[in-house]
Amino acid sequence: MAQKSQMLKGNVALLILAAVAREPAHGYAISQSIADASEGYFDMKEGTLYAHLHELERDGLLTSSWDVASGRPRRYYKVTDKGLKKLAAERKEWDAFAGSMNRALNALTPRTGEV
Numbered sequence: 001m002a003q004k005s006q007m008l009k010g011n012v013a014l015l016i017l018a019a020v021a022r023e024p025a026h027g028y029a030i031s032q033s034i035a036d037a038s039e040g041y042f043d044m045k046e047g048t049l050y051a052h053l054h055e056l057e058r059d060g061l062l063t064s065s066w067d068v069a070s071g072r073p074r075r076y077y078k079v080t081d082k083g084l085k086k087l088a089a090e091r092k093e094w095d096a097f098a099g100s101m102n103r104a105l106n107a108l109t110p111r112t113g114e115v
Contacts, residue, residue, distance in 0.1 A: 008042060012052050013061075014094060015042060017079060017087040020062060026074040027053060053077060061086055 019025065019033045027049055035043050056062040061083035064075045079087070 011094070012044070012048065013056060014087070014090045016049070016052055016056060017061065017083055017090070020077050021079045021084060021087055024076050024078040026069075026076050030077065056083070 015034050016030060019030045019037075022033070025033065027046075030053070031044050031046075031049050053062065053064075057064055057077070061080060062077045063080055064077045066073055067076050068074075
């Protein structure tokens with residue numbers, strides 16, 4: 001569990017930006033969309049999610065506004081143009097990293113039966 005947490009730590013913002021770029025949403029919906037998309041692998045704690053949402057907003061990557069849905073006020077987050085650019089750059093970097101990691105692991109790991 002600690003290893004998954006460490007691996008996720010530097011990538012929470014990327015997941016949040018991707019979720020909000022898909023559609024503006026409130027915090028719980030963002031958390032659920034990430035959990036659903038990862039088949040439950042990324043189940044973020046509320047404190048982690050909101051700390052990152054506030055940081056992304058401070059950095060100008062997200063904006064938020066209050067709305068009353070079902071008679072209950074909720075803060076909805078929307079990605080900014082700056083956030084979309086950051087998402088594209090981070091996604092490009094992630095794709096390069098993941099591709100290189102997979103190539104290296106495939107090249108370095110013995111095939112089944114060769115151990």
